Amino acid sequence: MNKLIYLLATIFFITSCKKESNQKKINIPNQKTEAPFHVNFSKIDKKKKKELKSKISKFYSEKINVDHFSGGFLVAKNGEIIFEDYEGFSNYKDKKKIDKNAPLHLASISKVLTASVILRMIDEGKLQLEDTFQKYFPEFPFEKITIQTLLNHRSGIPNYAYFTDKKEIWNKSEMLYNTDVLKIICDGKIDLEFRPDSKFSYCNTNYALLALLVEKISNMPFPEAMQKLLFEPLNMKSTYIFDYKKDKDTASLSYKSTWEKIPYDHLDAVYGDKNIYSTPRDLLKFDLATYSNKFFSDSLRAKIFKGYSYESKGVKNYGLGIRLREWENDVTMFYHNGWWHGSTTSYLTLKKDTVTIIGLSNKFTRKVYQTKQLSVLFGNYPFELEED
Template identity: 25%
Template sequence: MQAAVRLSSLIALAVAAPAVVVPSAQAQTTPAPVDLKASLDRLLAASYSADAPGATIIVTKGGAPIYAGARGLADVEAGAPLTPDAVIRIGSITKQFTAAIVLQLVAEGKLSLDDTMGKFFPGYPAPGAAATVRQLLNHTSGIQSYTGIPGWMVAANTGRAFTTDQLIAEFRDKPAEFQPGERWNYNNSGYVLLGGIIEKVTGKPWYDAVQARIAGPLGLRTIRYGNPPTEADWARPYTRGAGGIGAAQAIDMSVPQAAGGLVGSVGDVAKWAQALHHGRVVRPDMYKQMIAPTRLNDGTVNPYGFGIANGWVRGVADLEHSGGIFGGSTDSLYVPSQDLFVAVFANTDAPQTRPGTVMRKAAAIALGKPYVELAPVTADVAAIEPMLGVYRIGGGPDERRFLARDGKLWIRRGSQAPSEVYFAGDGRFGLRGNSLTWFRVAAGEGGAYTMEMFQNGEEPGERAIRTGPVPPEAPAITLPRATLEGYVGKYALRIGEATVAFGAGDTLTLQISGQPAVALEATGPTEFRAARVGADITLDGKTLTIRQAGREVSGPRAQ
């Protein structure tokens, strides 16, 4: 359940004082080294407040827990704290379970990875009918993802129950995004269809297959379908809106279905990972295909396999997957060479710190390769000013812009949204918002400045050379209020409802549902920019178009 464009700036959120983390009886761990426990306690306390929705975490080595913790509240209204055993919506980590069952059925000869959609869904329109099971698994089917249909992800849809056939009908006749195998594009519809295939082959709901084939045999007590959320171990799902912390948007778990409809605890997902990666779930030849990168028709390779992606943490290869859903944000990784697993689950879709950031920091600590820790220091403006400018990356056409605006420092790559930067001394700069990314600027030979960017804190850094100052932006203009009034209203976008309204004076603001409003500056009669988030906006009275980070989303005026 992911959005294509998000109008949000990277703002670091304050956190409260540390709280003592006490694993519950069901999450007792083997003794961990004092320095590891102390380091992870500090990490958790620095990442989440004790008096707000928070997160749970587990770290295992060789399948044995070496750390389990929780920080924050499972029930804000009741003041009930999270425990490591809390059951949280795991979102798209569900896809691993769905993929594994499909591979089990392939191994049993009940279907083939090369079977086409048309075999299971007669009459499904082309070109989707020609997409194979394999292409559903690796997100190359080209079928329209229902979570990307403009205006679809509203409470009126997400809050009601669907049968599998009813949910498929929501996207079945939508135009394909591309021919099967032509491109890679993350696709929730593909996994709904896989859930439907499981149901047709097994004769039972996809989630019953999860229970019968995985959760039951492996003793995963908390891994279950998310309907209904009535058990005592359930952590309530939250979001953060203009009014502060509140209940997350309603979502019946028949909506995320086999793409994201499971719930569970970090401990049980750790047990699942240990079983999956040690041959106790799918046959070795099937597992090999599950974790293999995807090769497209033109030979291009994408790191995603079947419900799992290949990645890196501190230079060590890992296998990972995250999840995002109303009321939940999760991330997990497994390092095969170290038999190390880390998972962080938040019971909110607007966590103070992204679970993926905490997960990577925890994994780095466990690997003995902690990330560089930076802290803001008072900036020497005179010393920093010569460093600002355009930096060419690796001698190619790509560039980064390091600039000052509104008394703050920003870094921006190409058309991506700018990220606010803080000075950390000795030519080092960190990105705000609990980011792991940082960079160093130094004077090279001949006095030319070079920039070394450590994306996600990984080494070696990406090198760029300063080519000159940042060119001036197009000046803002003032439009008549009568013209602006023609743009005010609500617009239906696939990422949510967008509201254009008047801000201070004769200026407009844009707000996507669930996000803060951003100010718009007019640069032309129908052109605007949201400088704070690096987005360009077009309004013509009928349609709203947002271009941000190389992506574009449009939607019609709803009212």
């Protein structure tokens, strides 16, 4: 009898433990978890959101989605998507449609993402803005070029797309890689166009070199480093670095306005300045993270979103990996455009108004650059929404 009571008690105990264990397992997934760079934004008034959506939709249909637009378009406020749409084909011949998960070539918006990894390394104490590039690549011949002058395009280095166009420097039947760009410079085959930090000159070479610096500091190939250090932490699942050897047959293609496919050329293996493929939704994730002081420290953010080039008058300027337009009414627009082959892209981040506007096209059109006009819906920006 005692054995029976003991056996029943044991069964009851084990069963109770299993129930308790099962209850804990069920509760864990229901716990609220936040992204590592989560920022709380206020909710948008429903009436206001509906009004904004109507105006943006009208602008999109009249200014962007004309002449068979191919790409993705998104507008968000406080992290809430107000409007988005996807049209066209990532592969026109196969009629492979573009949707919210289809990665498109960001062209020079890639610079924003490359810069962010460098800047986070600075926040982590692995680099300093004042460090010379020569410190990490002793063979580099220009001792006064710093990480900062690479980030803000004040280095004086000429564009690799131009100096490799000379047959005595590069055989265009061969693919050019970032390491080739560095070797050409280190071999003394080019001169600086001006004294470092004396003026601004937008140049892709700056970011091709910064990609090599990412590799040096992370001890990983650039595609892997960007994946581990940026894309995975931000859950940017549809974003990757284009690898010419691996991805040339599967990546989204780019086209002329007539749907004529634009072939790859010898410059299509260089990354950092370009060759990041992503989606509007993934870019929104990145943009939202930039508001977090866990992503950028407040002190570094102040250096990122400021102009460095005031030698010439005008509203246009460049920060650290981002373009600026600064107006006299103390309103600043932050943005970056891109153009590579047939891909034309635009990324606007209105920091004061917590607004993100993204237009990505893989079929050539300048219309995506008109997205800046939408800024007037959110703040005192000197644009007008044109009426037909």
